[in-house]
Amino acid sequence: MKVNYIGKISEENLPAIFVPYFLESVHAGFPSPASDYIESPIDLNKHLIKNGAATFLVRAQGQSMVGSGITDQAVLIVDRSIKPSHNSIVVATIDGEFVCKRLKLKPRMCLMPDNPEYPPIFINNGQELEIVGTVTAAINKF
Amino acid sequence: MAFALVDCESFYASCERIFRPDLKNIPIVVLSNNDGCVIARSTEAKKMGIGMGVPWFKVRESFLKQNGQVFSSNFTFYGDISARVMNILEGFVPRIEIYSIDEAFLDLDTLKQNYKLYDFGCHIRSLVRQWTGIPVRIGIAPNKTLSKIAINEIKRRNIPTSVIHLSNKKQIEIALSHTPVREVWGVGRRLNDHLNKAGINTALDLAKVNPQNIRKKFSVVLERTVRELRGERCLNIEDDISSKKQIVVSRSFGERVSNLNTLKPIVSNFAVRAAEKLRSEKQKCSQVSVFVRTSPFNINKPQHSDLKSIELFTPTNDTRDILIAAKRGLLPIFRSGYDYAKAGIILNKFTNEQIKQCSLFKDPNEPKQNTRFMKYLDQMNAYETQIYYASQNTKKWSPMKQNMTSPKYTTNWYELPKVN
Numbered sequence: 001m002k003v004n005y006i007g008k009i010s011e012e013n014l015p016a017i018f019v020p021y022f023l024e025s026v027h028a029g030f031p032s033p034a035s036d037y038i039e040s041p042i043d044l045n046k047h048l049i050k051n052g053a054a055t056f057l058v059r060a061q062g063q064s065m066v067g068s069g070i071t072d073q074a075v076l077i078v079d080r081s082i083k084p085s086h087n088s089i090v091v092a093t094i095d096g097e098f099v100c101k102r103l104k105l106k107p108r109m110c111l112m113p114d115n116p117e118y119p120p121i122f123i124n125n126g127q128e129l130e131i132v133g134t135v136t137a138a139i140n141k142f
Numbered sequence: 143m144a145f146a147l148v149d150c151e152s153f154y155a156s157c158e159r160i161f162r163p164d165l166k167n168i169p170i171v172v173l174s175n176n177d178g179c180v181i182a183r184s185t186e187a188k189k190m191g192i193g194m195g196v197p198w199f200k201v202r203e204s205f206l207k208q209n210g211q212v213f214s215s216n217f218t219f220y221g222d223i224s225a226r227v228m229n230i231l232e233g234f235v236p237r238i239e240i241y242s243i244d245e246a247f248l249d250l251d252t253l254k255q256n257y258k259l260y261d262f263g264c265h266i267r268s269l270v271r272q273w274t275g276i277p278v279r280i281g282i283a284p285n286k287t288l289s290k291i292a293i294n295e296i297k298r299r300n301i302p303t304s305v306i307h308l309s310n311k312k313q314i315e316i317a318l319s320h321t322p323v324r325e326v327w328g329v330g331r332r333l334n335d336h337l338n339k340a341g342i343n344t345a346l347d348l349a350k351v352n353p354q355n356i357r358k359k360f361s362v363v364l365e366r367t368v369r370e371l372r373g374e375r376c377l378n379i380e381d382d383i384s385s386k387k388q389i390v391v392s393r394s395f396g397e398r399v400s401n402l403n404t405l406k407p408i409v410s411n412f413a414v415r416a417a418e419k420l421r422s423e424k425q426k427c428s429q430v431s432v433f434v435r436t437s438p439f440n441i442n443k444p445q446h447s448d449l450k451s452i453e454l455f456t457p458t459n460d461t462r463d464i465l466i467a468a469k470r471g472l473l474p475i476f477r478s479g480y481d482y483a484k485a486g487i488i489l490n491k492f493t494n495e496q497i498k499q500c501s502l503f504k505d506p507n508e509p510k511q512n513t514r515f516m517k518y519l520d521q522m523n524a525y526e527t528q529i530y531y532a533s534q535n536t537k538k539w540s541p542m543k544q545n546m547t548s549p550k551y552t553t554n555w556y557e558l559p560k561v562n
Contacts, residue, residue, distance in 0.1 A: 051273070052226075052229070053226040053227075053229040053230050053273060053274065054226070054230075054272075054273035054274065056551075056552060056559070057552075057558050058558055058559045058560065058561050059558040059559070059560050059561070060560075060561055061560050061561065061562050062562050064562070075558065076561065080272060080273050080274070080275070081272065081273050091561055093163035096163050096164030096165075096166065097163065097164065097562065098161075098163060098559065098560070098561040098562065099561060099562050100561040100562070130163070132275075
């Protein structure tokens with residue numbers, strides 16, 4: 001019988017077995033005195049967003065809420081899971097448009113701008129008001 | 143013992159409505175890639191008689207005349223909303239199976255015994271609605287197949303709360319008797335014809351057949367369906383996401399392609415994308431298929447479609463190997479004289495990246511071994527494609543003729559919804 005040389009099995013063709021080594025290296029010198037005190041860095045998301053699934057970002061337009069610190073082009077954080085109450089800043093839809101105003105439940109329910117130059121929006125008969133969510137923060141860039 | 147199926151109502155159309163309060167009660171349709179067919183319809187659009195999957199050009203005029211609103215598909219946005227809905231559902235029960243972009247099964251067995259399941263369903267529905275703006279239907283039943291039936295029952299009876307709990311035998315039988323057998327989960331069109339011939343027309347007819355006979359005449363799969371229709375539980379929540387079994391990258395072209403030199407780079411682009419997906423799944427494949435097809439809507443033009451599979455003896459996920467295979471697949475199926483409208487790459491026969499099956503004989507198409515090279519390329523191209531293969535199309539070639547896409551409201555700083 002004649003045998004032809006096909007090729008050799010090189011080492012890298014063999015299945016590798018992984019042997020756990022050390023997860024952490026061992027320092028021979030003096031350990032860092034800060035290592036026990038390391039905390040994760042400040043995360044703005046964690047600070048600003050409590051319920052990610054229900055939170056949306058929207059961009060404010062105009063000056064009607066300047067009194068609350070919401071300037072033109074500010075990014076608003078809107079949490080749809082927070083039930084608004086009297087004086088909450090809300091995003092609502094009225095006549096098929098999004099607005100951001102302060103919700104007043106008394107003496108008469110209305111959407112109140114925070115700028116004396118703008119009139120409050122009262123809800124008339126036949127008009128539909130839907131509160132989308134509560135504004136929990138505004139990000140103004142300078 | 144119960145499962146709930148949560149099904150988002152007209153999901154894509156509902157997404158489009160979230161940031162467009164002006165579209166309340168307005169008919170909406172969403173179109174497929176390349177704006178070819180209608181793939182989603184709001185309730186209002188369904189009432190207008192717009193069918194699922196109809197070519198857009200056929201309904202366009204009448205739909206727009208009736209003040210309908212049309213969107214190209216915005217999968218970035220739909221994907222984000224879907225993830226939010228699923229995230230909320232995961233908060234309710236420990237075991238959930240995300241079945242598709244707009245459907246999930248919930249295992250309700252873990253709930254307290256005396257929990258009123260119908261009330262629980264209503265609670266989930268109102269919460270998802272408030273938090274995301276997406277309306278959902280919830281069908282609760284003893285098993286998966288019946289929970290699908292329950293969803294159909296909500297649609298058929300137009301239940302205003304969109305929640306149903308099929309808890310007793312009588313309710314289930316009524317629902318089954320109203321369900322055509324082709325609408326039963328797992329019964330396809332071909333199976334439907336066979337069943338109809340055997341006198342089985344409704345789901346109830348199917349449930350009454352002896353499962354063992356079904357097994358003999360049809361299959362184990364259909365037997366399982368029959369058992370589930372009878373109230374047994376055969377299918378469980380699949381909560382371990384098994385890795386994919388196939389990767390498909392295909393697009394319809396913006397313009398018809400009849401020239402091989404134009405087609406080759408396009409197919410190369412698909413192959414490169416498919417290989418990237420394969421590596422991100424940590425898999426290797428040993429079969430690469432290429433297909434081309436003309437447009438079925440161009441009835442006057444000659445039609446051609448073909449598929450060629452190339453077997454690789456040693457599994458690979460190296461783009462260079464897949465490109466070579468793609469070219470070997472494309473050349474024999476391409477025919478000049480046809481206006482091709484679509485092409486694609488399908489990767490099949492996966493094995494895990496870690497496993498290595500050595501061939502007894504030397505593979506003439508030995509795959510490249512330098513995986514680190516691919517890793518670097520993937521890193522560099524992760525954000526934006528910067529490095530191309532020579533056979534690729536490097537022009538900013540857009541395959542899609544989409545111009546009615548809504549903004550990426552939730553994923554792009556520059557496209558946030560605006561409020562006054």
